[in-house]
Amino acid sequence: MSASPHTHIQTFGAGPSLALALHCTLAHSGAWRSLGAALSNCLTLHAIDLPGHGQSADWDARRDFHDQCTQAATAQLTAPMHVIGHSFGATIALRLAVTQPHRVRSLTLIEPVFFAAAMADAPARMHAHEREAQPYFDALAEGDHRRAARLFNQFWGDGTRWDDMSARNQTYLSDRVHLVAAQTSAIVEDHAGLMAPGALGRASMPSLLIQGDQTADIIDATHESLARRLPNARRAWIAGAGHMSPLTHPDEVARAIRSLVKMAEE
Template sequence: MKKPGTHYVTSPDGVTIGATVHGRGRPLVFLHGGIGDGDLDWNRLLEHLTGRFTCHLPSMRGRGLSGDHPDLGPGRQVDDVLAYLGGIEGPAGLVGWSAGANLALVAAARSGAVDAVVAVEPPMRGLMDEREQAVIGEAVARMGELAAAGDLGAAVRAFAGGPFTAGEMAVAEDAGYFEAASRYVPHLLTMLRQVGAYRGPTAEGPAVLGAISAPVLVVHGSATMPFYRAGARHVAGHVPRARVRELPGAGHASPLTHPEALARTIAEFFAAESPIHLRD
């Protein structure tokens, strides 16, 4: 695989957003989930994609190659995505996992620089039932307790134990994912508090989804929590050009556990969709 490069842009509030860049071909920008960073979440897919696509792996503010800032709210994070897209020549595809999928959808609603979107298990909090709310709420609370006690490794494992299956936890553990991501726990706790307080437009809003003109593929695992499947149907029901794909055998952590199958799904989708040569 070609030696990776780097790419940096400056967000409107002055934060540097940095990414590693791999491969050649049509540009795809990958937005990571809440736990890790661009490289941790997506590096397993690269060998299956870099022969056909230029893969940009930016990290959200406070992670990876990016600078930090106290404002970690969804609005600022979408601004970061749009700034990154503005620094790429021509339109690009967006791929987002979990929290990154929500950012990808909102960014696509705001920008003609997005020619297609793959959203992997976007979390729609409003679609959780009481049991799911309790599971995720307990995971967040336990993460906070363990972080306060200084055990960041146990804290990140506690949080992941909410959406991840036991098998996914084992795969992530063996890959060193939790050890590498543990340093982001304080950042994640701050981000979750700000997400909870945010009252601006979100990916759950029908008006936001309805404003997306680009084609969208929503991917969920066959073994995931029900609200992720409900979120996929919600997106497909409101985005004019959206469809849903189930990934057999996968749970929430498909970029870690099913990288080849997910990469194949991504490649097939972008190969089938013609770029929209528009830019804001």
């Protein structure tokens, strides 16, 4: 597998099966290091830096952000692979499973922020989430990216307090926090049409929806909706985990993925 000039890739593990890993917003490919180690005897994990993240090229703001991320991921899907996505990365993984089902051996979605699914089946829960998220969008509208990043991390982070982060990490998040708003057309408005009748039915490969049992209600609503529509999906809960289970509970997440991979390859 070769990287394009604009997409940085890290490889973790040396297992017999290939996997593509897509990280969450404001992270980078290194976020998969612990999970990759936990899966090292099962998978060779190719993790990319999505556009605007890590060492990959910046997002071209003239193009839709989700479209550009999907294009970068598709370029690495050169053979049938197990696809693993977390949060925003999971929304790209879901899109790959719908548009490239012949190249996706199994699909692992770890807390996908595909809120269009929640809106379809649980609009009250979606509106409650929008009220929770409003302070972030207010800060962004006011141009206070540092406050927006702090609020975003407080809701979606791994529990690390903002003041306990290094200045470098604070800057990394603040410089990229505008990318959250750039996702709206895909994850809320569903411009790719994943919720169109029959679309998710094309993702018939073995699938797994993983969430922490301490995560936000909007994730549970999203999983409930997706589980109704994905033909071969099951759900798993990680005890004691929140949104960032691949980082905080890699062994437990790896156990669930390993079971899915075994099922897909039997």
